Amino acid sequence: xxxxxxxxxxxxxxxxxxxxxxxxxxxxxxxxxxxxxxxxxxxxxxxxxxxxxxxxxxxxxxxxxxxxxxxxxxxxxxxxxxxxxxxxxxxxxxxxxxxxxxxxxxxxxxxxxxxxxxxxxxxxxxxxxxxxxxxxxxxxxxxxxxxxxxxxxxxxxxxxxxxxxxxxxxxxxxxxxxxxxxxxxxxxxxxxxxxxxxxxxxxxxxxxxxxxxxxxxxxxxxxxxxxxxxxxxxxxxxxxxxxxxxxxxxxxxxxxxxxxxxxxxxxxxxxxxxxxxxxxxxxxxxxxxxxxxxxxxxxxxxxxxxxxxxxxxxxxxxxxxxxxxxxxxxxxxxxxxxxxxxxxxxxxxxxxxxxxxxxxxxxxxxxxxxxxxxxxxxxxxxxxxxxxxxxxxxxxxxxxxxxxxxxxxxxxxxxxxxxxxxxxxxxxxxxxxxxxxxxxxxxxxxxxxxxxxxxxxxxxxxxxxxxxxxxxxxxx
Amino acid sequence: xxxxxxxxxxxxxxxxxxxxxxxxxxxxxxxxxxxxxxxxxxxxxxxxxxxxxxxxxxxxxxxxxxxxxxxxxxxxxxxxxxxxxxxxxxxxxxxxxxxxxxxxxxxxxxxxxxxxxxxxxxxxxxxxxxxxxxxxxxxxxxxxxxxxxxxxxxxxxxxxxxxxxxxxxxxxxxxxxxxxxxxxxxxxxxxxxxxxxxxxxxxxxxxxxxxxxxxxxxxxxxxxxxxxxxxxxxxxxxxxxxxxxxxxxxxxxxxxxxxxxxxxxxxxxxxxxxxxxxxxxxxxxxxxxxxxxxxxxxxxxxxxxxxxxxxxxxxxxxxxxxxxxxxxxxxxxxxxxxxxxxxxxxxxxxxxxxxxxxxxxxxxxxxxxxxxxxxxxxxxxxxxxxxxxxxxxxxxxxxxxxxxxxxxxxxxxxxxxxxxxxxxxxxxxxxxxxxxxxxxxxxxxxxxxxxxxxxxxxxxxxxxxxxxxxxxxxxx
Numbered sequence: 005x006x007x008x009x010x011x012x013x014x015x016x017x018x019x020x021x022x023x024x025x026x027x028x029x030x031x032x033x034x035x036x037x038x039x040x041x042x043x044x045x046x047x048x049x050x051x052x053x054x055x056x057x058x059x060x061x062x063x064x065x066x067x068x069x070x071x072x073x074x075x076x077x078x079x080x081x082x083x084x085x086x087x088x089x090x091x092x093x094x095x096x097x098x099x100x101x102x103x104x105x106x107x108x109x110x111x112x113x114x115x116x117x118x119x120x121x122x123x124x125x126x127x128x129x130x131x132x133x134x135x136x137x138x139x140x141x142x143x144x145x146x147x148x149x150x151x152x153x154x155x156x157x158x159x160x161x162x163x164x165x166x167x168x169x170x171x172x173x174x175x176x177x178x179x180x181x182x183x184x185x186x187x188x189x190x191x192x193x194x195x196x197x198x199x200x201x202x203x204x205x206x207x208x209x210x211x212x213x214x215x216x217x218x219x220x221x222x223x224x225x226x227x228x229x230x231x232x233x234x235x236x237x238x239x240x241x242x243x244x245x246x247x248x249x250x251x252x253x254x255x256x257x258x259x260x261x262x263x264x265x266x267x268x269x270x271x272x273x274x275x276x277x278x279x280x281x282x283x284x285x286x287x288x289x290x291x292x293x294x295x296x297x298x299x300x301x302x303x304x305x306x307x308x309x310x311x312x313x314x315x316x317x318x319x320x321x322x323x324x325x326x327x328x329x330x331x332x333x334x335x336x337x338x339x340x341x342x343x344x345x346x347x348x349x350x351x352x353x354x355x356x357x358x359x360x361x362x363x364x365x366x367x368x369x370x371x372x373x374x375x376x377x378x379x380x381x382x383x384x385x386x387x388x389x390x391x392x393x394x395x396x397x398x399x400x401x402x403x404x405x406x407x408x409x410x411x412x413x414x415x416x417x418x419x420x421x422x423x424x425x426x427x428x429x430x431x432x433x434x435x436x437x438x439x440x441x442x443x444x445x446x447x448x449x450x451x452x453x454x455x456x457x458x459x460x461x462x463x464x465x466x467x468x469x470x471x472x473x474x475x476x477x478x479x480x
Numbered sequence: 481x482x483x484x485x486x487x488x489x490x491x492x493x494x495x496x497x498x499x500x501x502x503x504x505x506x507x508x509x510x511x512x513x514x515x516x517x518x519x520x521x522x523x524x525x526x527x528x529x530x531x532x533x534x535x536x537x538x539x540x541x542x543x544x545x546x547x548x549x550x551x552x553x554x555x556x557x558x559x560x561x562x563x564x565x566x567x568x569x570x571x572x573x574x575x576x577x578x579x580x581x582x583x584x585x586x587x588x589x590x591x592x593x594x595x596x597x598x599x600x601x602x603x604x605x606x607x608x609x610x611x612x613x614x615x616x617x618x619x620x621x622x623x624x625x626x627x628x629x630x631x632x633x634x635x636x637x638x639x640x641x642x643x644x645x646x647x648x649x650x651x652x653x654x655x656x657x658x659x660x661x662x663x664x665x666x667x668x669x670x671x672x673x674x675x676x677x678x679x680x681x682x683x684x685x686x687x688x689x690x691x692x693x694x695x696x697x698x699x700x701x702x703x704x705x706x707x708x709x710x711x712x713x714x715x716x717x718x719x720x721x722x723x724x725x726x727x728x729x730x731x732x733x734x735x736x737x738x739x740x741x742x743x744x745x746x747x748x749x750x751x752x753x754x755x756x757x758x759x760x761x762x763x764x765x766x767x768x769x770x771x772x773x774x775x776x777x778x779x780x781x782x783x784x785x786x787x788x789x790x791x792x793x794x795x796x797x798x799x800x801x802x803x804x805x806x807x808x809x810x811x812x813x814x815x816x817x818x819x820x821x822x823x824x825x826x827x828x829x830x831x832x833x834x835x836x837x838x839x840x841x842x843x844x845x846x847x848x849x850x851x852x853x854x855x856x857x858x859x860x861x862x863x864x865x866x867x868x869x870x871x872x873x874x875x876x877x878x879x880x881x882x883x884x885x886x887x888x889x890x891x892x893x894x895x896x897x898x899x900x901x902x903x904x905x906x907x908x909x910x911x912x913x914x915x916x917x918x919x920x921x922x923x924x925x926x927x928x929x930x931x932x933x934x935x936x937x938x939x940x941x942x943x944x945x946x947x948x949x950x951x952x953x954x955x956x
Binding site: 188195305377 | 495496499541543544547550551553664667668669670671672673675676677678695696697698699700701702731732733734735737754755758759761762765766768769770772773774775779781782783785786788789792793795796797799800802803804806807808810811814815817818821822823824825826827828829831832833836837839840842843844847848851852853854855858861862865868869872873876877880881884888940944
């Protein structure tokens with residue numbers, strides 16, 4: 005009876021149905037090229053399948069069609085895309101991932117793209133714009149009324165991570181001197197209200213934002229009360245140049261559904277809604293996950309091998325350089341290793357655990373920085389805490405690895421060197437784990453980006469150096 | 481003029497003000513213990529400071545107070561917490577992170593906790609319940625009216641990751657046979673509507689959910705139209721036992737503000753709102769980030785060293801075991817290393833790059849699995865693609881490391897072994913990078929958890945084995 009499951013499995017079924025229909029479709033295409041096939045009949049089957057497919061697609065939510073397109077290999081994706089009703093092209097293009105959108109747009113003609121874009125609101129056109137050919141944008145631009153042209157120009161002028169890029173223009177405004185009854189009469193004349201309208205914006209003649217009128221308050225207030233009596237103060241105004249990340253934090257913190265965007269003069273220019281914020285958060289999270297995993301950008305699941313290689317090579321190249329450095333550090337101690345081969349087998353343990361411990365510290369610091377919890381006042385406390393944690397972990401796990409070394413190589417001095425190296429490398433990891441993100445923040449860079457690679461490089465090379473250095477001093 | 485920045489810096493300023501006031505407060509406390517201080521005057525200053533602090537706190541949104549509490553070390557946090565008005569305790573406890581909530585609750589008496597909980601809605605009490613002492617829950621329970629008692633019992637019975645745990649009971653219901661005018665009159669009798677009420681739920685006498693009545697449609701419809709004419713079909717019903725993760729996906733995909741929750745008989749039992757979903761997503765993302773970094777749970781920034789050690793030790797222990805295994809793999813080839821010491825310096829390169837490449841594959845597969853884009857039908861295509869990418873990367877980077885080895889050790893055979901080992905280890909990484917998450921998914925486990933540790937363990941030990949094995953066969 006699980007409805008959500010049911011709905012999901014409906015979408016899943018549609019995907020399977022699409023795949024099956026496509027398989028039959030392709031079989032038919034293949035047979036059509038064969039010399040002896042019963043032409044007419046096959047043609048009909050083929051046609052009927054495509055019609056069934058089209059009918060299935062027509063019934064799906066644009067987001068579900070987008071999901072199906074993303075899950076299909078390129079060739080089949082394009083067959084399905086051709087079956088999607090032209091008037092739905094725009095909204096589906098908005099829903100698919102960047103990588104998949106590129107494959108779809110590459111397959112469309114200028115005319116089709118212009119038609120797709122023209123069905124959308126100006127803020128949505130702006131979202132698509134970076135992926136559209138220049139002539140499409142120009143055509144669309146010419147087809148818009150003056151006011152929308154201005155909106156499009158404005159929306160396209162903001163970087164992807166600015167509030168301006170999240171903003172839409174679907175807001176309802178009222179004056180403060182009218183009564184609730186007049187507002188309700190005005191609303192009743194509309195065919196429908198924009199999505200996510202939880203509040204109307206109260207403005208003066210020059211569009212300066214004066215207050216907020218929650219729809220819900222409108223419903224529980226007597227009809228003869230003027231708007232000015234029940235409107236709420238504007239506790240949070242966004243500006244188009246502000247960071248979308250900060251707006252997202254505000255939506256999360258204050259549980260907003262929509263928020264006004266005003267320009268430098270306090271004039272209302274647009275609004276941000278929670279669904280735009282959720283999409284932004286999802287994209288942000290995805291790109292953080294991807295970059296933490298060493299992927300430069302979202303990869304189409306069925307990207308060509310070559311595109312995937314390009315997407316991944318930066319990370320591998322960076323890591324190769326750090327691996328070379330670590331290798332040369334080991335190279336310095338080759339004569340020690342030649343004398344005590346056990347060192348070669350034991351050294352990755354010191355480096356590895358140091359890297360893990362450093363990454364734990366970095367994860368915590370990066371998160372606290374993102375939440376704005378770290379100030380210069382408490383940084384020294386953090387250092388002290390992390391050093392304490394590392395010292396304890398170093399002693400505990402250092403003793404374990406020391407014992408391990410002793411049990412295998414029956415040399416207690418080796419065990420002592422292991423333990424000391426572990427303590428020192430974990431302390432190095434703690435100090436660098438706090439320092440690196442704080443320093444990157446200070447330099448105005450994103451502390452989440454690349455911190456992990458740096459700490460691992462340091463604890464690898466540092467771990468090898470500390471362990472082999474101590475061994476050379478005391479054992480060789 | 482950036483308002484958002486301004487607001488943020490207001491909160492930031494409050495934090496600094498709080499810190500400064502606390503500093504003075506402590507200095508006063510210290511001086512009070514000193515024998516020669518001008519007692520009365522200091523006392524006054526001290527009192528005045530605390531009053532100023534209290535005033536600042538009173539003006540802040542509960543979420544902002546929560547942020548300040550999280551950013552303060554334990555001792556100062558408790559001073560601030562004591563200044564928070566009792567009637568705000570409940571909502572602030574809801575906002576702080578789990579780790580910080582524990583420190584606050586540990587500091588409160590049973591009576592205070594009961595009072596705090598009683599200010600909350602039943603679904604909110606259920607959110608706090610896991611952290612509250614048993615006797616507090618019992619007291620709260622006894623103080624509730626029967627209907628809310630049932631709600632609390634129900635809400636507490638669902639696991640944290642179920643829709644039931646996200647659900648609240650603040651929904652408005654109407655019958656289908658009344659007119660818009662009657663609905664509006666009914667609403668106008670309310671003092672206020674619950675937050676995030678974007679739709680009313682249409683039910684029959686037995687509370688079976690019949691349809692949805694968007695508030696916005698209510699506003700644009702003529703007064704004499706009956707509800708049944710304008711209510712929308714229920715396109716998505718949630719069930720309390722369903723996974724919160726799936727509900728979150730539906731909210732994102734279909735841009736919802738609220739959705740009804742029904743029981744097995746189709747009776748309306750509650751609703752889920754977008755703010756609950758956003759909190760859930762934030763918590764999920766945080767715990768994924770933390771677990772990817774090897775932290776078991778969110779750590780209070782100022783947790784004691786000992787609590788931090790406990791939070792981190794599982795991950796270090798697991799990694800220690802995999803490091804021991806890798807160490808023993810190297811141990812197998814000690815006699816080869818003794819003959820060619822260069823092997824010791826080169827082997828970490830093979831292992832490291834293998835781990836990086838494997839993690840790239842896993843990141844992509846885990847993400848596609850989460851989005852439901854991978855089926856048995858396309859799994860083989862994915863394998864083929866990943867193997868292709870690895871083969872190309874292996875040849876490119878393998879040649880680079882081979883050249884590196886040749887340039888340093890002037891032995892072309894060593895270079896060839898490096899290149900071959902690199903290709904083989906990247907292929908291993910590709911195969912395991914696809915297999916591990918698919919297998920974990922099949923076994924009903926979360927593919928995001930632990931995949932990274934497993935692939936690194938395999939490419940480390942595998943890389944050492946392949947490289948040293950090839951070297952032993954062809955060079956020694």
